[in-house]
Amino acid sequence: MEMDFGRYDIVHSALAGFSGLIGIIQKLEHGASYILTEHAIYYKERIYDLVGCGDSYRRFWSMVFRKVSELNYYWADRIVTVSRSNMRWQKELGADEEKIRIIPNGVDVNRFKPISGKADRWSVVSITRIDPLKDIINLIEAMSYVVSEVPEARCYIYGPVTDHRYMDHCEARVGDLGLKDHIKFMGYISNPEMAYNRGWVVVQPSMSEGAPIAVIEAMACGKPVVATDVGGVSEILGDAGILVPPRNPRTLARGILKVLSDEELARELGLRARMRVLREFPMSRIVGEYREIYHDLIRAHGVEGNTSRDLETRSCLKPHSGSDLSLCRS
Incomplete structure (x- = not known):
């Protein structure tokens, strides 16, 4: 041919x-x-x-x-x-x-920017596709530890499903851990800047990445980010977020709890994140x-x-x- x-x-x-x-x-x-x-x-x-x-x-x-x-x-x-x-x-x-x-x-810093008054105090947001490489299970299991200390915590996971078998596995794990009231799969979103601004903290739980745009977008929105130390994530975050080892739900939970429990830290990391994006990305x-x-x-x-x-x-x-x-x- x-x-x-x-x-x-x-x-x-x-x-x-x-x-x-x-x-x-x-x-x-x-x-x-x-x-x-x-x-x-x-x-x-x-x-x-x-x-x-x-x-x-x-x-x-x-x-x-x-x-x-x-x-x-x-x-x-x-x-x-x-x-x-x-x-x-x-x-x-x-x-x-x-x-x-x-x-x-890089990101459009005029589109991805802080929106005052939008954040839910105990909300955890992740924008990612539902795929094994993104290790949604890591976040689900981390939330079980978070909820045991902060029962008000809620996790909103936005993004398309690229692996339906893995999606079924994620939903089953949410049920097994009794987290149906605490973790919601929100599906694809056309205006992710609104979702980032909804979160008190944004989480990237992947086992593999290049240099995830979602992390840069969240930082541009002035959000503290807790992310796994894979690929180029550390090069993006610098000192403007919290890095944790991949595939370690307990450590991921500790990072999330650190931001949820400390309003001053959340504000400081968010400010550093926004300034870093304006300067670098x-x-x-x-x-x-x-x-x-x-x-x-x-x-x-x-x-x-x-x-x-x-x-x-x-x-x-x-x-x-x-x-x-x-x-x-x-």
Whole structure:
């Protein structure tokens, strides 16, 4: 089967996975520049997905995923990563350090901002997809310890279900622990800034992350964050939140209780978080850094003219919702 993908000056993939193969083909056939951005390490997260599979199946797909990632790293002209933690993984998987540039995730600080009077005093909020990698069970079990000390505590979990079997497991665990009055699954939300502002504390309980945008969004809303120390989370939080080990519900509960029980600490962490985002993660700064990469590659193609001047309005700098691939066509 032959597929015509057209001809492009720049291909930009958001995964070092199969979608990136289009960029490699365009580079080999038409001389396109290929940009690779990894928010989370594709190979690492696929390995987590293979947990519980048979040995032969796991070995085969582990090899395939690794080779696909290595191909992406080898042929990419620029590799953008969102954290130093990701960079270490990429180098271990063979990426050339000379091609790697760290550009953190950013948020719209005018949309994600504190809203006075919205917080429920004893509310815990988490915005995440319902997926084993996000370790919702960690948060559910932590809430059992929280509720034993603060019976007023309520946890609101927002986000889409990507694994329905895991969702069933989460709901069963809530029932087993007698937490149906304390933990609510709220589903997808189109205005997450309102949910963050509802919380007294925001929690990220994952077992694996790149540099989670949800943590940055919560910080931009002036919320204290309790998060597991995975991926680039510590690079985001700095001294503006509480880090705990992953897969440890008791320690996660202690972090949550620390914020719930100390209003002054909650205010101080929230203020530090907002100021850190304004300084380090405004979307305008992040877009500017990506634009610089695009300009460099366009100049290398010798098509600076109108293409460079019109870059701000072309599809390659617009969000591609639900897609891990964008194309800049000449």
